[in-house]
Amino acid sequence: MNYLSINDIDSLSTWVKEAIALKKQPKKFKTLGNDKTIGLLFFNNSLRTRLSTQKAAMNLGMEVIVMNFGSEGWALEYVDGTIMDQGTSEHIKEAAQVISQYCDIIAIRAFAGLVDKELDEAEEVLNGFKTYASVPIVNMESSVGHPLQALTDAITLEEHNFKNNPKVVLSWAPHPRALPHAVANSFIQMMQKQNAEFVITHPEGYELDPNITKDSKIEYNQEKALENADFVYVKNWSSYTDYGQIKSQDPNWQMTLKKLGKAKFMHCLPVRRNVVVADEVLDSEQSLVIEQANNRTYAAQLVLKKILESNEN
Amino acid sequence: MNYLSINDIDSLSTWVKEAIALKKQPKKFKTLGNDKTIGLLFFNNSLRTRLSTQKAAMNLGMEVIVMNFGSEGWALEYVDGTIMDQGTSEHIKEAAQVISQYCDIIAIRAFAGLVDKELDEAEEVLNGFKTYASVPIVNMESSVGHPLQALTDAITLEEHNFKNNPKVVLSWAPHPRALPHAVANSFIQMMQKQNAEFVITHPEGYELDPNITKDSKIEYNQEKALENADFVYVKNWSSYTDYGQIKSQDPNWQMTLKKLGKAKFMHCLPVRRNVVVADEVLDSEQSLVIEQANNRTYAAQLVLKKILESNEN
Amino acid sequence: MNYLSINDIDSLSTWVKEAIALKKQPKKFKTLGNDKTIGLLFFNNSLRTRLSTQKAAMNLGMEVIVMNFGSEGWALEYVDGTIMDQGTSEHIKEAAQVISQYCDIIAIRAFAGLVDKELDEAEEVLNGFKTYASVPIVNMESSVGHPLQALTDAITLEEHNFKNNPKVVLSWAPHPRALPHAVANSFIQMMQKQNAEFVITHPEGYELDPNITKDSKIEYNQEKALENADFVYVKNWSSYTDYGQIKSQDPNWQMTLKKLGKAKFMHCLPVRRNVVVADEVLDSEQSLVIEQANNRTYAAQLVLKKILESNEN
Numbered sequence: 015m016n017y018l019s020i021n022d023i024d025s026l027s028t029w030v031k032e033a034i035a036l037k038k039q040p041k042k043f044k045t046l047g048n049d050k051t052i053g054l055l056f057f058n059n060s061l062r063t064r065l066s067t068q069k070a071a072m073n074l075g076m077e078v079i080v081m082n083f084g085s086e087g088w089a090l091e092y093v094d095g096t097i098m099d100q101g102t103s104e105h106i107k108e109a110a111q112v113i114s115q116y117c118d119i120i121a122i123r124a125f126a127g128l129v130d131k132e133l134d135e136a137e138e139v140l141n142g143f144k145t146y147a148s149v150p151i152v153n154m155e156s157s158v159g160h161p162l163q164a165l166t167d168a169i170t171l172e173e174h175n176f177k178n179n180p181k182v183v184l185s186w187a188p189h190p191r192a193l194p195h196a197v198a199n200s201f202i203q204m205m206q207k208q209n210a211e212f213v214i215t216h217p218e219g220y221e222l223d224p225n226i227t228k229d230s231k232i233e234y235n236q237e238k239a240l241e242n243a244d245f246v247y248v249k250n251w252s253s254y255t256d257y258g259q260i261k262s263q264d265p266n267w268q269m270t271l272k273k274l275g276k277a278k279f280m281h282c283l284p285v286r287r288n289v290v291v292a293d294e295v296l297d298s299e300q301s302l303v304i305e306q307a308n309n310r311t312y313a314a315q316l317v318l319k320k321i322l323e324s325n326e327n
Numbered sequence: 328m329n330y331l332s333i334n335d336i337d338s339l340s341t342w343v344k345e346a347i348a349l350k351k352q353p354k355k356f357k358t359l360g361n362d363k364t365i366g367l368l369f370f371n372n373s374l375r376t377r378l379s380t381q382k383a384a385m386n387l388g389m390e391v392i393v394m395n396f397g398s399e400g401w402a403l404e405y406v407d408g409t410i411m412d413q414g415t416s417e418h419i420k421e422a423a424q425v426i427s428q429y430c431d432i433i434a435i436r437a438f439a440g441l442v443d444k445e446l447d448e449a450e451e452v453l454n455g456f457k458t459y460a461s462v463p464i465v466n467m468e469s470s471v472g473h474p475l476q477a478l479t480d481a482i483t484l485e486e487h488n489f490k491n492n493p494k495v496v497l498s499w500a501p502h503p504r505a506l507p508h509a510v511a512n513s514f515i516q517m518m519q520k521q522n523a524e525f526v527i528t529h530p531e532g533y534e535l536d537p538n539i540t541k542d543s544k545i546e547y548n549q550e551k552a553l554e555n556a557d558f559v560y561v562k563n564w565s566s567y568t569d570y571g572q573i574k575s576q577d578p579n580w581q582m583t584l585k586k587l588g589k590a591k592f593m594h595c596l597p598v599r600r601n602v603v604v605a606d607e608v609l610d611s612e613q614s615l616v617i618e619q620a621n622n623r624t625y626a627a628q629l630v631l632k633k634i635l636e637s638n639e640n
Numbered sequence: 641m642n643y644l645s646i647n648d649i650d651s652l653s654t655w656v657k658e659a660i661a662l663k664k665q666p667k668k669f670k671t672l673g674n675d676k677t678i679g680l681l682f683f684n685n686s687l688r689t690r691l692s693t694q695k696a697a698m699n700l701g702m703e704v705i706v707m708n709f710g711s712e713g714w715a716l717e718y719v720d721g722t723i724m725d726q727g728t729s730e731h732i733k734e735a736a737q738v739i740s741q742y743c744d745i746i747a748i749r750a751f752a753g754l755v756d757k758e759l760d761e762a763e764e765v766l767n768g769f770k771t772y773a774s775v776p777i778v779n780m781e782s783s784v785g786h787p788l789q790a791l792t793d794a795i796t797l798e799e800h801n802f803k804n805n806p807k808v809v810l811s812w813a814p815h816p817r818a819l820p821h822a823v824a825n826s827f828i829q830m831m832q833k834q835n836a837e838f839v840i841t842h843p844e845g846y847e848l849d850p851n852i853t854k855d856s857k858i859e860y861n862q863e864k865a866l867e868n869a870d871f872v873y874v875k876n877w878s879s880y881t882d883y884g885q886i887k888s889q890d891p892n893w894q895m896t897l898k899k900l901g902k903a904k905f906m907h908c909l910p911v912r913r914n915v916v917v918a919d920e921v922l923d924s925e926q927s928l929v930i931e932q933a934n935n936r937t938y939a940a941q942l943v944l945k946k947i948l949e950s951n952e953n
Contacts, residue, residue: 113691283421288409616734
């Protein structure tokens with residue numbers, strides 16, 4: 015099995031329960047991954063994903079090889095039939111087959127470039143490995159999705175009495191740089207599997223891919239969207255329609271305690287304080303961001319455990 | 328417990344004895360760190376510190392995660408209340424709390440910038456982690472101190488019959504680049520805990536922080552300072568009063584065999600040959616630099632062992 | 641023992657048999673390297689070598705420390721007697737002795753600079769470590785040779801019924817960048833130990849070091865060289881006589897299925913598709929490149945096993 019998107023979860027509620035059980039006994043399966051190696055391939059920088067996935071693999075007794083492709087390797091070619099006389103030194107066909115021989119699982123981080131929508135949506139890095147590798151692939155954030163984060167978020171919601179049809183709001187926030195859509199996309203897809211009143215709020219012009227948002231409610235008025243929210247997930251993303259552009263840095267969209275009301279505050283981190291969200295929110299007891307980061311370990315560990323177990327059969 | 332400065336050593340003579348015992352049986356406690364993870368966070372490059380601390384942790388059975396913040400992560404913000412709309416992507420408040428959830432011990436290297444004395448002395452990286460992390464912190468060289476090196480030096484001195492009130496001289500040396508004060512500071516603080524005749528010698532204008540040197544003897548005449556020395560520790564540092572400036576590159580301060588006399592030669596490495604010290608010294612049997620480097624492993628291992636044991640209680 | 645060049649193999653046929661046995665039971669000696677550490681020092685980027693050597697060491701139960709000298713360390717000085725007031729911060733004398741105290745085996749990758757032939761042939765990095773280190777040294781590709789690759793190639797040849805005096809052709813190929821001679825050199829030296837009809841083919845001006853090629857046959861006519869070949873090893877290298885220069889990018893030297901005939905295709909990877917070799921070759925069943933990459937693990941593992949065993953005596 016692969017873990018490429020939130021759609022690779024067969025039963026979200028079961029996975030969440032299993033992850034919470036793992037969190038209570040993280041070393042229970044400490045020999046499951048013995049003699050198995052995971053390769054963590056980073057095409058972009060990372061803090062939480064890198065450390066938590068490494069920790070998750072070690073909790074399962076796996077060997078971990080971390081490789082930063084940019085600084086330690088070289089540029090890969092993804093296009094079929096290319097005459098490789100330019101900047102790329104190795105084709106994904108070879109790289110993926112070769113790494114599959116050294117690693118029992120390959121995990122990949124490769125962000126959207128935010129220049130060419132079609133190219134980003136083709137997910138050439140993730141799909142290249144999926145196509146040519148002979149071992150399971152785990153998505154550590156691709157152009158389009160960040161399903162380890164979304165699983166983490168589902169775990170965190172569950173730990174905070176996510177039941178009785180709560181109201182969950184995904185609220186766009188300003189940011190000085192153009193950011194990808196991956197976290198928002200996967201959070202939305204995860205929420206669409208939940209029993210909840212789910213609302214997305216953002217300025218006009220920040221509509222996400224309609225194939226992702228589907229019939230999820232979009233409310234352009236943030237104040238209205240936040241009314242009686244139980245959980246508020248804040249995240250910046252750049253424009254999808256005017257691809258990769260910054261259309262607004264309106265500070266009025268920053269999350270504050272007043273706007274948050276009694277809701278719990280969530281964010282995937284890293285977060286820019288007093289731009290995306292006010293100090294008062296992050297430093298309050300309503301903030302779940304540190305718990306979310308902790309749950310990254312157990313989300314990853316559950317995914318790796320399932321892959322290791324599926325390969326045993 | 329943390330290991331932030333030489334002042335975190337409760338009894339230097341006891342620690343030195345324990346480190347020498349560890350050196351004889353480095354694998355004696357090979358299961359003490361099982362299921363524990365140490366994160367080595369480098370904000371600056373490293374050779375000895377990186378390898379010896381990694382080795383020390385492995386000798387204790389720990390898992391090691393190495394992260395180079397510059398190339399693999401992103402710039403952290405340390406100032407409270409900042410509107411983070413510039414170059415920093417994550418606040419130390421989040422980073423430290425988050426990493427504490429993946430690592431049982433966090434070790435940090437963050438050099439002085441040598442531009443802003445007040446900023447360097449605030450030790451924002453080390454103190455940021457100390458303040459916000461929930462796990463023990465180890466200093467792998469900060470702006471102001473390098474206490475793992477100083478403990479190493481104490482071990483090396485002890486192994487070479489450091490007794491009967493020997494004369495130990497810390498002698499400044501020229502260097503083409505402006506270097507921090509950390510190694511000199513910690514060596515001085517360590518020597519102030521020893522029974523020895525301790526003399527610091529350097530050109531005028533190279534006085535170190537008087538809060539560090541306290542009443543340690545300073546002798547501007549190198550020849551006079553070196554008379555009848557038993558151990559000579561050579562190290563360059565940039566000016567402290569005229570902060571971070573190079574005031575002299577006078578080659579007459581280079582250490583030579585003639586100047587060294589019968590003393591043992593010490594240096595923390597890396598060392599620039601024939602600038603800081605002549606080949607003839609480094610290649611002689613009076614040089615202890617390779618032994619010092621070896622003792623880095625046991626200094627680190629003792630510190631980690633004490634932290635692991637203190638956390639068991 | 642060291643593994644610096646193909647000449648460190650006492651009996652190639654025995655080593656190849658032993659490597660093939662290891663490949664069948666890669667975990668058979670999983671405790672041989674317990675409590676032993678290998679340091680993988682990269683002065684140049686790597687994919688296969690890094691991952692396969694790390695995997696090989698882990699298969700033997702060793703601890704692995706990977707260090708990228710460029711980004712994580714600093715420039716070393718190799719020349720004796722230098723006044724080190726320029727760009728280099730540490731002399732190989734100290735670095736090699738120091739690292740020997742943390743690592744039981746040191747493996748090194750340091751490519752040819754292709755600017756100064758004499759400097760490259762002096763192999764200052766590899767020989768510096770050989771001279772000053774006190775532990776075994778493994779060559780992970782140096783200026784002049786890549787003996788782990790050549791051992792891999794011998795294993796792959798053997799697995800494909802390399803017997804009855806087959807015809808093996810080393811065929812130069814065009815490439816947009818100037819590449820080192822190391823792979824070609826070691827392949828030639830390995831072939832000189834085999835019972836085979838061995839032919840080297842390249843455009844005039846691409847003659848390799850005559851001290852390497854010795855009396856191996858050189859045929860400038862590629863078509864003639866390839867006649868009735870059983871194995872064709874394709875590789876670009878820059879000019880040796882006009883050192884490091886690109887004398888030809890003639891696309892007629894690219895390997896095609898037609899030229900290959902019934903021969904097996906070999907390449908060390910990474911390979912530039914449709915420049916060095918046509919897609920049709922790499923995607924055919926005649927290509928052995930993925931198997932070659934896999935055998936890198938067992939070549940490295942055999943070398944490490946022999947070193948570990950030799951040190952036990």
